Amino acid sequence: MGVALLEEKNKSSNYIPGLGDFSSLITPSPAADEDASATADNESGKKCGPPRPQEQPLRSAMDDEPESEETEEYYVDPGKHKYMKVFACSDSEQLASEICANLSTTKGRAYTGKFADGEVIVKILDEVRGQDCYIIQISALRRASARSITLVTPYFAYARWVTRHMESEGVAGDPALTQPATPLAASDIALMYEAMGVDRIVTVDLHEGSLEGCFDVPVTNIDPLGLPLKYFLGKDLHNPVIVAPDSTASDRAFLFWRRLQNHGVNCGLATMVSNRKLGKREFLLLISRDFGRDCIIVDDIIDSAKRMSRTVKDLRQHGARRIYMYATHGVLSPAAMERINRRGVTEVVITNSLPFPEHARKSEKIRVLSLGQVLAEVMLRIYEEKSVSQMFWDNQKKEGSKRPSGTATV
Incomplete structure (x- = not known):
């Protein structure tokens, strides 16, 4: 039957x-x-x-x-989940498939094509009237009378263009990027999404938390540090040190250090501090001067890998044993892969917030962690009108330790 x-x-x-x-x-x-x-x-x-x-x-x-x-x-x-629809653009099909698998549902059907002049056409092939949609094809769904539209964009493009004095790593001929004429592209992207009908934004590890203030719609910024935490807890680390490659990454590195401490890992914390006016970098070791230790560099984006390369060099000079790199978003330009393969980094760990570039597939130093289950849980909680922050409450309750006091210049 x-x-x-x-x-x-x-x-x-x-x-x-x-x-x-x-x-x-x-x-x-x-x-x-x-x-x-x-x-x-x-x-x-x-x-x-x-x-x-x-x-x-x-x-x-x-x-x-x-x-x-x-x-x-x-x-x-x-x-x-009969009133829930998930749509994907062409470069996020694999991640969307993982999300749908965790939600026990199928992807919404949409056709994306191009005209001879390069213009893109999007047609929604499913009925979405009165549905809660999690999508990439924004305006087409709004015109199809979707009840709500949640944009799930794990990597928020142009997030580094949130201040006039943005960091210019990876941009050729970039001195002008620190001048007053630099556009605040992140704010422009936020306005564009809202104009196209987005009701909510779900993203992962924004480069600048202040970017949330550019939106009038709710923004859910997912903290993904639980993924690398689980990964590195499974490693046989020797007296590890968590390293921020720049002062802009110090808060993220500190959070990761604190979570490792809460799981019983006795580790150090260090940061590289750049004086851009003088063109100097100073190495500050916040916990313990001992070296011959395993190091984990923590950042949000690895694009050209210039900052990683400089940090690896500094750590080697101070006697580091093995050097790992974790970055949520792996842009991984061709120049980055050259530096990763050439420099003495043991392993680079990223998430699948961006499609894995073809030129990086041959490298044995890259490990990719999936955001599929985390994003599916967040989307389900939004759909069922439950608290998203509750997902991370267990970690937050444990993070009661204080920032280490005192610094030692090495």
Whole structure:
């Protein structure tokens, strides 16, 4: 009976191909068949319930036998997220697939094409009237009468252009970027999103927290440090030191140091302080002068890797043992890969907030952590009108330790 229902569902016009052969097998809507249900497996290996033996046929609520509690775990509630739609642009398909897999839903269908003159056309192929949409194709969904539009942009472009005295790493011929004529592009992007109908922004690890003030709509800035925390806790680190490559990264490095301390890791904290007027860099070790230690450089973006390269050089001069680099957003320009492969950095850890560049795939020094599960949980909490900050409350409760007092210039 269950197999027949599944075959009928596949033939119906409501069936939407999704993440793979079986990742999008979601039950029909209650309006179409209130009693039918099916399973939803995703590519990452997570299932909606315990594994079913291969010889056991697909079951339906219409079978004669009453459903047991164990049987109910095999199925996804077809109406749980029926007013939620997730759309992806071409360069975020993989991350969107992971998010949908964690939400046990399929991606919304949209067509994106180009005219001969390069203009882009976007057509929404699903009904979105009255739906809560999490999207990239903003204005097209607004015109289709979506109830709300949440823009999920893990990497907020132009976030480094939030002040006139922006850092100019990675920009050729850049002295003029510190002049009063420098545009505040981040603010312009914020206005553009709002003009196109965005109701909420979800992003990850903004370069400048002050950027949230550029928006009139709610902004959810996700703290992703739990991902590298779990990763490095699994490493056999020797007397580690957390290093901020610049004063602008010191707060982020301090938060990571504090979380490691809260998990029982006795580690040091250091920062590189640049005096841009004098063109000098000073190395400040806030905890312990001992070296021959493993170092973890913590930053938000690795683009040209110039700052990483300088910091690695300084750490080597002070006797560092192994040097790791964590950056949330891996822009990884070709010049960055040359520096990563040439310099003495042991490993560079990033997230998949940006598509992984093709020229970086051959490097054995890059590790990518997935934001899929975190973003899916945030989106679900927004959809169900639950607190997003509660996700990170456990870490926040533990972070009661104080910033180390006293500095030692090495």
